[in-house]
Structure formats: structure tokens, C-alpha cells
Amino acid sequence: MTRAQIADIISRRPIDQMETITTVCRPAEKSNTILVTEIEGKKWYCERPRYEWSPLDRSFFEKPFVAEERLLYSNIAEPMGVFDARGLWWAREEMSSIGLVPYFLKNPALYLRMMARHTANVSLIVSAIQKRAETFNDPRKAADNLGEFIVHYERMYDSFATIFMAFDELAFQFRQFLLAHCAKAQVNTYFPLFMSGEATKEALAAGYLDSEEPAESALSRGVLYAMYRTPRLFYAQPKFFHSFDDDGATMRHLIDNGISDENLERFLAFRTIVPAGFQINEESQYMESMILSPHLGIVMRAASATLGRSIDELTEMRVEDIIHELRKKASRTFLTGIPASQGVARGKVKIVHGVQDEELFCDGDILVTRITNPTMVSMMARAGAIVCDIGSITSHPSIVSRELGIPCVVATEKATDLLADGDEVIVDGDRGTVSLV
Amino acid sequence: MHNTSSIITGTCVSPGKVSGTIRVYQKDVQYVKDDIVLLNEWVTTNVAYLKDAGGLISFRGGITCHASIIAREYGLPCLVAVAGGECLKEGARVTLDATNEIIDIV
Numbered sequence: 001m002t003r004a005q006i007a008d009i010i011s012r013r014p015i016d017q018m019e020t021i022t023t024v025c026r027p028a029e030k031s032n033t034i035l036v037t038e039i040e041g042k043k044w045y046c047e048r049p050r051y052e053w054s055p056l057d058r059s060f061f062e063k064p065f066v067a068e069e070r071l072l073y074s075n076i077a078e079p080m081g082v083f084d085a086r087g088l089w090w091a092r093e094e095m096s097s098i099g100l101v102p103y104f105l106k107n108p109a110l111y112l113r114m115m116a117r118h119t120a121n122v123s124l125i126v127s128a129i130q131k132r133a134e135t136f137n138d139p140r141k142a143a144d145n146l147g148e149f150i151v152h153y154e155r156m157y158d159s160f161a162t163i164f165m166a167f168d169e170l171a172f173q174f175r176q177f178l179l180a181h182c183a184k185a186q187v188n189t190y191f192p193l194f195m196s197g198e199a200t201k202e203a204l205a206a207g208y209l210d211s212e213e214p215a216e217s218a219l220s221r222g223v224l225y226a227m228y229r230t231p232r233l234f235y236a237q238p239k240f241f242h243s244f245d246d247d248g249a250t251m252r253h254l255i256d257n258g259i260s261d262e263n264l265e266r267f268l269a270f271r272t273i274v275p276a277g278f279q280i281n282e283e284s285q286y287m288e289s290m291i292l293s294p295h296l297g298i299v300m301r302a303a304s305a306t307l308g309r310s311i312d313e314l315t316e317m318r319v320e321d322i323i324h325e326l327r328k329k330a331s332r333t334f335l336t337g338i339p340a341s342q343g344v345a346r347g348k349v350k351i352v353h354g355v356q357d358e359e360l361f362c363d364g365d366i367l368v369t370r371i372t373n374p375t376m377v378s379m380m381a382r383a384g385a386i387v388c389d390i391g392s393i394t395s396h397p398s399i400v401s402r403e404l405g406i407p408c409v410v411a412t413e414k415a416t417d418l419l420a421d422g423d424e425v426i427v428d429g430d431r432g433t434v435s436l437v
Numbered sequence: 438m439h440n441t442s443s444i445i446t447g448t449c450v451s452p453g454k455v456s457g458t459i460r461v462y463q464k465d466v467q468y469v470k471d472d473i474v475l476l477n478e479w480v481t482t483n484v485a486y487l488k489d490a491g492g493l494i495s496f497r498g499g500i501t502c503h504a505s506i507i508a509r510e511y512g513l514p515c516l517v518a519v520a521g522g523e524c525l526k527e528g529a530r531v532t533l534d535a536t537n538e539i540i541d542i543v
Binding site: 164167172184191 | 449450451452499500501505506509535536537538
């Protein structure tokens, strides 16, 4: 059989003849979840384990992908599959038992569409995060940015889970198919070609992949993956799978050994969508590695600077706790209340609980208390400014401070919680703000 | 009398045959042609250090795992999900025949 004849077989399979499909992934919940993929009114279910959010184990932190490991990989005892925390066998088994792969083999374009759709979803998430990129260096925005990352990562991992599972299952089934028809050594030479990130001409022609080439494409994707730590997105030019000799040799072997038409169809479907699936599968991962992880790194460095803790320390913390600390710190640097007496003063904070604090109160200190009372008047007279948790423009601190002509801010709600003795602050009685220096 | 050489098998993710010395993976170590790197855990960074290694062996993983991708990228023979590999120790001389899914202790 000549290559031209083989190419003829392939060309008889138009790839883009299917209707549009929609995929719906339920948002991640705090328990094991079921991914629902809806194809032409028919629902496909796939179980996934809970995604572990803490500690923050992204590639940036040089830690393993916990979820990924549980999702796809396994130990020696159970190769190519995973038991979840409840002891349920899932991923591969779940997918094959419901017949998703056989279904996709009959409709290869649907498979690519589903994969491409999820990748597009990841791409949208990436651009949503990128819109905030100019604020990533800003320590005051670190808490908001981290919160944003959590939301986006949650959504992204839903798409990831679908992409990973669908692809991993497909690749596994293809290898099993080849093992059933060819010698092991031949499979082991042929199959890895599919897994090298190649794209078929069919997939390219159908517009599923972008072949735009960056300047650095002299290096292959995997090498770039290891080298770059700054945000970027790139496409490496795919080598055309059809240029490999093993392809023709394997096809010849199958045909010479009298493969049935049905199995030849399956083979051609596998051969079309596995390489394209790999490319799409990688695409979303690269977007995460090349853009999200470095961005997250920048935000984490900002958080690290704000909190005065090392990145290593932060990676041991739950991300929710990091956000909480950042918020606490942020509100500490900027309190707002009601401006009760005009003027601006700078000084050291002294938290006052009552007359017993008088000895420690120095002239010019900022008197911070829940609410002043007449026993504090001698301290108020020496204070640089007055800050209270509660009060209004007609309450005791407001009246006395106006009398004394010193700035006063009342109704800050949490000044006594968030400020500490000795903090250097600026009290702005015109705007009703207290900021740490 | 010496032990007869034992055979260890796994799943081939990148073909090829190579002889070398088992090196248990350590971070930031530059591997050379004679090293067959044994991965016990996921390698997510500094994979460039593996570029010049002779081959990779992983007790875990599958055909789409990170180690597999690295191996294919660098063209290193690689077996994953290796069973019966407890006897693979640092410094052992082995022949890794990934194409036929066999590891021979020399």
C-alpha cells in the first residue's frame, strides 16, 4: 500500500460534519463532584474528587499537583487509574464504562470541539486575570487579587478535569487498541509519536489548532515550559504527524494483517484525534504554567512583602488565611470614620482604657479609645489627636476635641482592635481617616 | 554464587534502549549520559537538568504524566508505572529497554 492510498483512506473521513455541542461542568464544590457533559441532549457523567485548595500547591511553588495526581496518575498497584477518597474507582473506568470514548470515536469532531471549548474557557479565564495584571505588584491589592485567583482557578480546574480525563482515557484506549493489533515493540515505537504534541493536518484544516509561530520556536514546547518564568503565551509550530515513517509502516501492518473495516475506522479516528487532543490538552496547561503561575507568583511576592513573611511560609498557609491576614493588614493601614474635628496630626498611638493609662500617656500621643469619658480629659488635652471606635459629631470626644482644636475621628469601629501602642499614624480630621505611616 | 539478574517491567512512554547507572532523582543535579534517573515523585521544575540523562524510570505515573512528557520531549527512553522495582538502588548498573518494557539489572 502506498502513502497516497493511505492518504486516500484518511481523506474519506471529513472531520467537520458534526453539529455543535455544549458542555456543562458543575462548579467545584466542597465535596466529591460529578462532572456533567451534555452532548446533544444526552448527559455523560464523570466523577471527580474534591480539589484541594490548601496549601496553595501550584507549580509556581514547586510542589506537586495534588489534584492532578489523584485525577490522572496512580501508583504501581493500580496503573492507569485512581481510587478516590471514598474508594470509588473513577476517571478511566468511569469514562469507559459509560462509553464516552467509543462515542467519540464515531464522532471525532465532537471530541475535538469539546476539548477546544474547554480550552477556550481556560483562555477566557486567563484573560480575565490578565486584565488585573497591572495591579499585581500593588501590595494593597494583593488580597483582592488572591481572591480573584481562587475563583478563577476553581473554574479553570473544572475545565482542566474534563480535558485531562477525556484525553487520558482516549490515549489509554488507543494504546490498548494498538496492543491488540500490533507487537509490543511496534506499539512502543509508534504510540509515543502521538504523545509528542503533534497535530494532524485534519485538525489544523478544521481550525482546531493555531499554528502561529513565535520567534523562540526553535525550542520545543517542553523546553520552553521549563525555561520561562515570566508571563507569556506562545504556540509552537506542530510537526506534522503524517511525516513519520512509523505511521505508514503501522498502517501497512494493520491492513496486511486483515484488520476489519470497523476497526480500521476506529484506528483512523484514534489517529486523528489523539495528537490533536494532546495539543489541546497541553494548551490549557501551558496557559496556566506560562501565564497564571507567574502572575500568581507576582501577587504572592506582593503579599509576602506586605505581611513580612517569606514565600515558603506563605505556601504552608491556607490561601484563605493569607487573604484574611492581608485584609487585616490593609484595614489597619487605613481606617475611616466620621470627621469630628478638623486638622491633621501625626504621632504614636496610645490605646487608652481609662484614667489608669494616664502615666504612660505622652504629650502629642494619638489617643485611641472606644469612647472618651470625662476622666480622660487631662490626657485629651495633651493628645495630638483623638480616634474612637464609636461616637458621632455631638459625642464627648467630638465636642472636647473641637474645644481643644485637635483633630478627631470617631466611629472607626475597629481602631482599638487594629491599632497597637506605638504605631505611627496620621489622623486626618478633615477627611475622617487614620493611616499607618 | 551471584544472584541471577532479575527482570523488572513497566509501561513504555518513550522508546529506546540504554545502559547506565541508577540515580535517584535529586533536585538541581545535572545528570549525564550514563545516568538512568529514578523518579520517585513528581518533577515539576528544573527539568532541564534531566536533558542529558540516559533514561528515566518512574514507579508511578501514566502515559500522560509529566515525567512521560519530559521523556518524550528530550527523547529519553522511559518506563513509568514500573512494577517490581524495589531492587533498583542508587548506583546499580542496569539496561533499560523501554521499547520492550524491560529493565535488566546487570
